[in-house]
Structure formats: C-alpha cells, structure tokens
Amino acid sequence: MGKNDDELKILFVSSEVVPFVKTGGLADVAGFLPREIKKQGHDVRVVMPEYTQQIDNEYLAQTENITHFRTNVAWRDEYVGVDRLENKGVPTYLIDNKEKFDRPNLYENPDKHVQFAYFCRAVIEMLPRIDFQPDIIHCNDWQTGPLSAMLKTQYQQYSFYENIKTIYTIHNLRYQGQFGLDILDDTLALSSDLLPKIEHDNQVNYMKTGISFADAVNTVSKTYADEIQTPYFGEGLDYVLRYRSEDLYGIVNGIDYDEYDPATDDRIYANFDANDLAGKEENKLKLQEEMGLPQDPDVPVISIISRLVPQKGFDLIREVIDELMQEDLQFVLLGTGNSEYEEMFKAAAERYPNKLAANIEYDVDLAQKIYASSDMFLMPSQFEPCGLGQLFSLRYGTIPIVRETGGLNDTVESYNEHTGEGNGFSFTDYSAQDMLYTIRRALSYYKNEAEVWEKLVKRAIESDYSWYNSAQEYIDLYQKV
Structure with a gap:
C-alpha cells in the first residue's frame, strides 16, 4: 500500500x-x-x-x-x-x-x-x-x-x-x-x-x-x-x-486507539495501563463519589452507556431489575431515549439510592469516565449491527457482558474456565433470566477469582480493535x- x-x-x-x-x-x-x-x-x-x-x-x-x-x-x-x-x-x-x-x-x-x-x-x-x-x-x-x-x-x-x-x-x-x-x-x-x-x-x-x-x-x-x-x-x-x-x-x-487510550486520556480521573492498574481503582472511587454512591473499591460497578431504545435490551433489564439490585453491586447508567426506560431507571434510582445512579443525559466526558471506572459493561442487545460500547469498555479494562448477536458476537468471547480464554461474558437467548445468570457468573469471578479477573482486565486492555x-x-x- x-x-x-x-x-x-x-x-x-x-x-x-x-x-x-x-x-x-x-x-x-x-x-x-x-x-x-x-x-x-x-x-x-x-x-x-x-x-x-x-x-x-x-x-x-x-x-x-x-x-x-x-x-x-x-x-x-x-x-x-x-x-x-x-x-x-x-x-x-x-x-x-x-x-x-x-x-x-x-x-x-x-x-x-x-x-x-x-x-x-x-x-x-x-x-x-x-x-x-x-x-x-x-x-x-x-x-x-x-x-x-x-x-x-x-x-x-x-x-x-x-x-x-x-x-x-x-x-x-x-x-x-x-x-x-x-x-x-x-x-x-x-x-x-x-x-x-x-x-x-x-x-x-x-x-x-x-x-x-x-x-x-x-x-x-x-x-x-x-x-x-x-x-x-x-x-x-x-x-x-x-x-x-x-x-x-x-x-x-x-475505534481510534490514540484518542481512546487509558494511559493518556485526559477526560478520565486517573490514567492507567495493562501493567499498572492502580489508576483503574482510583477512577472507580472518584466515579462512586461523583455519582453519590458509597465509595468502596470492593463493590463491583456495572455500567450501561446507551440510547434508551428497545433494540438495546432494556426490556430484559426491566424484568429483573429488582432481582439484580439484591446482588452486591452498584449500577451506573448514562443515556437518553424512550421515556418508559428513562422513568424505569429514575424510579429504580429512587428505590435503590445507594446502588443505582441514573444519568438521563448525553455527556461525552462522563461516558469516558464511566468506561474507565466500571468493572463491567452490560450490553444485552436484541440486535446489534456492530456496537462500539463493548470496544470502548475493553479498551479501558471494563469487562463486557453481552448477548451473542451481531458485532457483540464477533468481538466478545465468553470466558472459558477450562481453557482460560475469553475477554468477557455472553449469553445466547434473548432472555432476562439468561442475562441475570450471566451477570451473576461474572460477579462470582470478580469476587472469588481475583487472579482470573486481573487477567481478563489486562487481556481486555491489550486486545486490538483499532x-x-x-x-x-x-x-x-x-x-x-
């Protein structure tokens, strides 16, 4: 060339x-x-x-x-x-x-x-x-x-x-x-x-x-x-x-790996890379503070950054949101769209003020902070031609949890405990229970397998979707x- x-x-x-x-x-x-x-x-x-x-x-x-x-x-x-x-x-x-x-x-x-x-x-x-x-x-x-x-x-x-x-x-x-x-x-x-x-x-x-x-x-x-x-x-x-x-x-x-680089991005709270993940924890504590959530480095933060439309799987979340909130986790949402989903997240944030922060807006800089600060990124799409959210989350060491459709299927490989391969967690059927099971699977690795989790985070940051x-x-x- x-x-x-x-x-x-x-x-x-x-x-x-x-x-x-x-x-x-x-x-x-x-x-x-x-x-x-x-x-x-x-x-x-x-x-x-x-x-x-x-x-x-x-x-x-x-x-x-x-x-x-x-x-x-x-x-x-x-x-x-x-x-x-x-x-x-x-x-x-x-x-x-x-x-x-x-x-x-x-x-x-x-x-x-x-x-x-x-x-x-x-x-x-x-x-x-x-x-x-x-x-x-x-x-x-x-x-x-x-x-x-x-x-x-x-x-x-x-x-x-x-x-x-x-x-x-x-x-x-x-x-x-x-x-x-x-x-x-x-x-x-x-x-x-x-x-x-x-x-x-x-x-x-x-x-x-x-x-x-x-x-x-x-x-x-x-x-x-x-x-x-x-x-x-x-x-x-x-x-x-x-x-x-x-x-x-x-x-x-x-995605542009120069513009979206956790080691140099000035939009996030603290920089980090695959060899030094201390900044990732610092990002999380700062995000928890900004979102009004209890600051605790051990509580996993799951995030969604999305247009709030049916395509993105919000009907699945609505079905199990109360069950999800019984888990030991925090949830951060950023996005705007259909009023029924906006209201669902606002109501859930009122019911669970220490667990769920709903930002009903579109804010590019906050999006970067959330990608860099979260532990997991949820994308349970009904269909997804390509999807960019999972690529941004991988780049910032945030492990994607996705449905196996479209570009999500092409870019996220579900973690296999037998071979140690994979860069995220995924489920096949468009089912709220399957999604919940997969979130719980990811949470159990986060809580009980620190070594496995750190490998996943490093592999995510080092994967190449440029x-x-x-x-x-x-x-x-x-x-x-």
Missing part, C-alpha cells in the same frame, strides 16, 4: 461525521475510518450536508467555499454550494443549501426524502467541479441509498462517471427511509422501470435502493451480515439481502470491487 500505482481514490458519503455532527455510530465510522485509510496511502475524502444549526461555529469558520452551481432535483432547480475544510488531514466537503440543511433537527423533517435525494445528486454533480474522480463512492445508510441508482442509470453514460464503482454500508437496517411511491418521479426523477429494485411494502425504500444498485454491500460485522439474511433480523429486506448475498460482506468497526485492521479489510473490498 502507499505506492502511487496502488493508490485508490475514495469518496466517503455520510449524513453525519465526527467531530462535526453525531447521533450514532455512523458518525464515528465516517470520522475515523477515512483517517486510517488515508494513513494507509490512499486519497480519501469525505462529504456530508452542512447542517448550520448543528455544526459548531468553530468548524464552520474554517470552511472555504470552493464552488457553487445549480442542479435539478426532479423539477426543482436548486442551488448547491460546496465548502471544504480538513478533518485530521482528510479533506471534508460540506454541501451547503440553507433551505435544505439549516434545520433544528437532522432526520425528522417532513421533507427528508427531498433533503437526501438532493444531497445524493449534489454529491454526484460536485465531482467534476472539484476535479475529483473517485474509483469508489462509499455510501452509508438510507440517507445515501439513492446515490448509486442515480449514478448507474443517469450518469454512467458520461465518460467522467463510467468507471466509478459504489459500495453501500448498512450501519442499522431498522432505519430504511420509506416514502410514498409518488416520490420516484417527483423527487428522485428515476424511471418507473426501476421500481422492482426500489419499492418495498408499496413504498419507495431508500435502503433497498442502496442495496439493489451498489456494486458491493457490506455491514458492520460478519455475524450481522449473516443475521440480516434471515426474517428475524432482516427488517423485511432479508429477501433482497439474500439476492445480493454474493456481494454482501461483514467488516467489524474499530481501525487499522478494519481499514485493511475495506481497502481489500475496494480493490475487489
């Missing part, structure tokens, strides 16, 4: 990118993966919408306008501005149209089908104007689903576009972008002959469009790539994923395509 004849040109298209805008794991991937691909010798650039209300002014002030032009979104004549800035060495383009993207929220607008159809077309048409001819356009999630359909059916007859290939990454199949059939002509300006590849449940489906037209499709773990070809995990689209199974790949996400390996797999996929 790195020699000019091997150099690939890649345009990474995403509706959100760290550090500019983040609602979920997609933003992390779009922020960190291109940096690693660039490090490995390729010309990679990123493009996203310019959300003027969500992107911090310090970043907006750094942008320079490099071109503007007009395009047609079906019958509408629209302005497109292209602004540019650098993100850790990666050129990042922002598509500027105040009417489309100067909004109070990202994805809940009544005309979101128009916003993202416009975004896809603007991205395609910007390329010759910025003099960038990518080998690969890497599209992500439903917001970019129409791009490969537009490229293949409306642009590839022109020489500039004829050799450009597309890859479509599914980060979460549940969110599909489904709209009335009238938008095929009215918004996408695509031929009705294409409807079989675009329509699902009598609606235009942006996710299905991306899956149908991309040259290759991938998702963010190998297990999830298999799971989504079945009705249980397929969210209604398992038939189209089975049809594309020859071109469907699973590549697990990574972006380096994932980027290698993406580069292989780009070259294959």
Whole structure:
C-alpha cells in the first residue's frame, strides 16, 4: 500500500461525521475510518450536508467555499454550494443549501426524502467541479441509498462517471427511509422501470435502493451480515439481502486507539495501563463519589452507556431489575431515549439510592469516565449491527457482558474456565433470566477469582480493535470491487 500505482481514490458519503455532527455510530465510522485509510496511502475524502444549526461555529469558520452551481432535483432547480475544510488531514466537503440543511433537527423533517435525494445528486454533480474522480463512492445508510441508482442509470453514460464503482454500508437496517411511491418521479426523477429494485411494502425504500444498485454491500460485522439474511433480523429486506448475498460482506468497526487510550486520556480521573492498574481503582472511587454512591473499591460497578431504545435490551433489564439490585453491586447508567426506560431507571434510582445512579443525559466526558471506572459493561442487545460500547469498555479494562448477536458476537468471547480464554461474558437467548445468570457468573469471578479477573482486565486492555485492521479489510473490498 502507499505506492502511487496502488493508490485508490475514495469518496466517503455520510449524513453525519465526527467531530462535526453525531447521533450514532455512523458518525464515528465516517470520522475515523477515512483517517486510517488515508494513513494507509490512499486519497480519501469525505462529504456530508452542512447542517448550520448543528455544526459548531468553530468548524464552520474554517470552511472555504470552493464552488457553487445549480442542479435539478426532479423539477426543482436548486442551488448547491460546496465548502471544504480538513478533518485530521482528510479533506471534508460540506454541501451547503440553507433551505435544505439549516434545520433544528437532522432526520425528522417532513421533507427528508427531498433533503437526501438532493444531497445524493449534489454529491454526484460536485465531482467534476472539484476535479475529483473517485474509483469508489462509499455510501452509508438510507440517507445515501439513492446515490448509486442515480449514478448507474443517469450518469454512467458520461465518460467522467463510467468507471466509478459504489459500495453501500448498512450501519442499522431498522432505519430504511420509506416514502410514498409518488416520490420516484417527483423527487428522485428515476424511471418507473426501476421500481422492482426500489419499492418495498408499496413504498419507495431508500435502503433497498442502496442495496439493489451498489456494486458491493457490506455491514458492520460478519455475524450481522449473516443475521440480516434471515426474517428475524432482516427488517423485511432479508429477501433482497439474500439476492445480493454474493456481494454482501461483514467488516467489524474499530475505534481510534490514540484518542481512546487509558494511559493518556485526559477526560478520565486517573490514567492507567495493562501493567499498572492502580489508576483503574482510583477512577472507580472518584466515579462512586461523583455519582453519590458509597465509595468502596470492593463493590463491583456495572455500567450501561446507551440510547434508551428497545433494540438495546432494556426490556430484559426491566424484568429483573429488582432481582439484580439484591446482588452486591452498584449500577451506573448514562443515556437518553424512550421515556418508559428513562422513568424505569429514575424510579429504580429512587428505590435503590445507594446502588443505582441514573444519568438521563448525553455527556461525552462522563461516558469516558464511566468506561474507565466500571468493572463491567452490560450490553444485552436484541440486535446489534456492530456496537462500539463493548470496544470502548475493553479498551479501558471494563469487562463486557453481552448477548451473542451481531458485532457483540464477533468481538466478545465468553470466558472459558477450562481453557482460560475469553475477554468477557455472553449469553445466547434473548432472555432476562439468561442475562441475570450471566451477570451473576461474572460477579462470582470478580469476587472469588481475583487472579482470573486481573487477567481478563489486562487481556481486555491489550486486545486490538483499532481501525487499522478494519481499514485493511475495506481497502481489500475496494480493490475487489
């Protein structure tokens, strides 16, 4: 890699990118993966919408306008501005149209089908104007689903576009972008002959469009790539994923090991590493103090950092929360989401003030403190395309307790007392009793097998889920395509 004849040109298209805008794991991937691909010798650039209300002014002030032009979104004549800035060495383009993207929220607008159809077309048409001819356009999630359909059916007859290939990454199949059939002509300006590849449940489906037209499709773990070809995990689209199974790949996400390093992270209370774990205990005592819990280094702290939505397994926790609180442990939650789960945790914190701290908020710095300070991290997800929480927790020596699904299954190996192998604890069935049994199993090792526990903690810190390996797999996929 790195020699000019091997150099690939890649345009990474995403509706959100760290550090500019983040609602979920997609933003992390779009922020960190291109940096690693660039490090490995390729010309990679990123493009996203310019959300003027969500992107911090310090970043907006750094942008320079490099071109503007007009395009047609079906019958509408629209302005497109292209602004540019650098993100850790990666050129990042922002598509500027105040009417489309100067909004109070990202994805809940009544005309979101128009916003993202416009975004896809603007991205395609910007390329010759910025003099960038990518080998690969890497599209992500439903917001970019129409791009490969537009490229293949409306642009590839022109020489500039004829050799450009597309890859479509599914980060979460549940969110599909489904709209009335009238938008095929009215918004996408695509031929009705294409409807079989675009329509699902009598609606235009942006996710299905991306899956149908991309040259290759991938998702963010190998297990999830298999799971989504079945009705249980397929969210209604398992038939189209089975049809594309020859071109469907699973590549697990990574995390940035420089940014998330317990030895240097200035967001946590005290630094530590695998060879000196004293700082880990200091973190725990400080977290207990900040959370208003009794300070006791011997009481295990279990944490959850998550969106409070059904996918994440909160129905299992609700079923056994009182039983769980009978154990000798403390529990720290950080997250926001469905009000029923928020209320459940608030009520439990009132019933068990010395055992449970519920932080109903989103706080990046507190998240880092919790990862570094806890003994165990609970992720009993119903489904989990990749999951990043278990990767952060491993990095900070916090042992994950997970359900064996999607990326959790690919990254957490349940501790085996016979071989001594494993880096966490896991259970198979989506069952509250199985989860409780597995938590109790982890607690018994914590309390009774100090040597085993210390080995687990060191192994967790030393495991490698950095972006380096994932980027290698993406580069292989780009070259294959």
